[in-house]
Amino acid sequence: MSETASRLRGKDLLGIADLDVSEINLILDTAEAMKEVASRPIKKVPTLRGKTVINLFFEPSTRTRTSFEIAEKRLSADTLNIAIAMSSVVKGETLIDTALNLEAIAPAMMVVRHASSGACHLLARTCRAGIVNAGDGTHEHPTQGLLDAFTIRERKGRIAGLKIAIVGDLLHSRVFRSNILLLTKLGADVWACGPPTLMPPGLDRLGVHATTRVDEAVDGADAIMMLRIQLERMQGGFFPSLREYFTVFGMTPERVRLAKPDAIIMHPGPMNRGVEIASEVADGPASVILDQVTNGVAVRMAVLYLLAGGGENEAAA
Amino acid sequence: MKLLLKGARVVDPASGIDGIRDVLVDGDRISRVDTSIPAGAAAGARIVELGSSLVVVPGLIDMHVHLREPGYEHKETVATGTASAVAGGFTAVACMPNTNPVNDNASVTRFILKQSVAADLARVYPIGAVSNGSNGEQLAEIADMREAGCVAFSDDGRPVATAALMRRALEYAGMFNMPIIDHCEDRSLAGDGVAHEGFHAAQLGLRGIPAAAEDVMVDRDIVLACATGGHVHIAHLSTAGALRAVQSGKSRGARVTCEVTPHHFTLSDERLRAPLIYDTNLKMNPPLRGNTDRDALLAGIRDGSIDVIATDHAPHHADDKRVEFDRASFGIVGLETAVSLSFDRLVHTGIIGIGRLVELFSVNPARILKVPGGRIASGDIADITILAPDLLVTVDAAAFRSKARNTPFDGWSLRGGVAATIVGGRVVFANGAVPQAAGLERRET
């Protein structure tokens, strides 16, 4: 069943949880057309001309922000980057006040990254602008999930029926959550692997196999996705040391050999070489990590176009 | 002043009464309860025909309420909190000490009582802090506070910090045969969690508070209650595990009692995701637990292992709730929805009868706190709640008497409500939506 919707419901993209398969297909198909724009001499189309898109980032991010910025500029939108340093101690202006003040310049969309899960939902309820979730706390990072699915589909021709292993700090990873929602919706066989201290509850309820044994997850896999380990997790006592993490869970060439010969290696970045992934694997022929970055721009162009392109910022007539 | 309430169903389990009775109030006391009191015997009394669709019960007592005064008057005051209480059918409330300054000494206690006298609505029984500033270190002046009017002690908002402190508190308060009320939460397990640790919190990327955080401390407190002979009352019990511990403790002779909030027996954590995702009016501590926990609480309400329903009424200013879920203050108001939720979810579903409801809301709180009430026999104080079990109520937060509006029940249609509230023989609340209560609305001189 690969029907494709003709438009996205609503004005926002808050999470994969809100998308059905037909909408996901719409985004991925549109992203293909957008990817072609990047191959032209003039990498611009006038679709969002005259529209303002604000990148409102409460968490530092170079990679995701620049990806959105390029996507917006390629669609001819006027972009505004606002980085707000967040300290849990400093109270300052509330999230809602910050957003409503920005609404005064009538942006069509706001791309928001925030340290609190649900922050984008709060903004979507309060603001007229469409909200694109660029990562909220440990909840979701939907455009990352979409670009990962796009990359897999590009390389493998499909997603249904593929065995996809995701390894890392699953508990705190919004990329993980978006990915398992997306990949299970599209019919993949998802295997999640990580230390038991970093394993979220209820994975089986989502149709995901959970294991603490990397070999089991990676065995015969079509795609292996490595997630970033954050140093703070070690300080939180979730596992004893980075060295031990690499020994037990790191993606080494030996482990990659357990997967299918044409398996692809993915990582949302930024990578900790030697912690979750060995350099030879990151730089090896199976790695599509840089493709993910390229595809990120195309997917984000697709999302912005589908939400803001062509007319009023309500569900198109 | 005399008041004759005629023809209602009177449910007074402490007196063994459940049937149509007339109730004669004289001054601030119950004068007589009888199958029919002729007008002659009630010379000069205001006579109100209530009718059999209304139920007269001993005044409801909410033994877990935050009145926020002194220090947080923008959220609630003693005046607005007691107005909210009587609108909810409560003739008395016990208020927690996490004010600013904390109620850890007699002068704050006396201030709160002074405010309650000025408001002249529901009775207020202050609960004093266990430790100075509720900081979990030194025992507070328990005897002095008792002298000033405190009825129990708690560091609510926080747990009683250490086993050693809990032991001392049980021993010391045991001197006066007064309970220690504990907000059971092991902070090292709860961490900076904001929702019940489980599938739904994980789906929403919300840090979890495991059930174990409550259970380990309930176990601790019961062990210490046994060891000291003191009385521990478990505040806002929310997990199946904690309830099992309480049941086991009671069977071993421990002096343990427990309370449950209406939101914990009505809602569960699946509500975090729908209908309104990340609704901060679902954020409280202890959090909404899983369906099995809620079902266990319902069973405990039925079988008697739960002693009290108390709201943990926690008013907050809108600014404290209209933020990201992580940042929102914990707590919801409860005084003006408790009775309707209890009727709708407990009585009309057949889980309990009105007699048991009276035990949970009146008899047991009065007994635990050793305050007057819980019965309306001749000579008892005339604290009376008149209930309307079949009144159709649509919860309207904008109309609350409380200053605060932080409730997840706004717009809910519930069956059951309050017709009138009488404190010390005075009608302090009459519900305009109940025609029979109209007779009570006339002001007394």
Add this chain to the structure above:
Amino acid sequence: MPIVMDRDRVSRSLTRIAHEIVERNRGVDQLALVGVRTRGVPLARRLASLLLTITGHEVQGGALDITLYRDDLMKHAVGPQPIVRRTEIPFSIDDRHIVLVDDVLFTGRTIRAALDALIDFGRPRTIQLVVLVDRGHRELPIKADYVGKNLPTSLAETVRVRLDEIDGVDEVIIERGEGDQA
């Protein structure tokens, strides 16, 4: 619904247009065909095949998706498939004579968008326009160089082109009622 062009008529129009292209350009040197999605694409392919037959030369062809260049007055999708499709122009258009091919010329906005898109791809020497049907009601100063059939219509009508490659049949019909067209 009246059929205003049947298979035969469509075929003869395209043949005539192919000859006109050769005549006007004095051959097909430096010529390239770009079909406007969706139905301009098979029409362009047919023209390429006809030009090959006539001149013996292969003419390069591409497909142009103008969805991203639409203006606000084209809110309704062009045709029943509004999804953005890939543009495929696998050759440089610099200095070439580009022949844009579309099925119906109406307000002219689709062609305006196509011109904008083409110019983002490079600098063609000339751009000419083939349409199977010109139904009038121009809103912009756009004219076709080669027309299969001039079809006066009212605004209350819709012209539907159906092609074998997409719809399984070759015909042009008129429908009562405003549909999606530009």
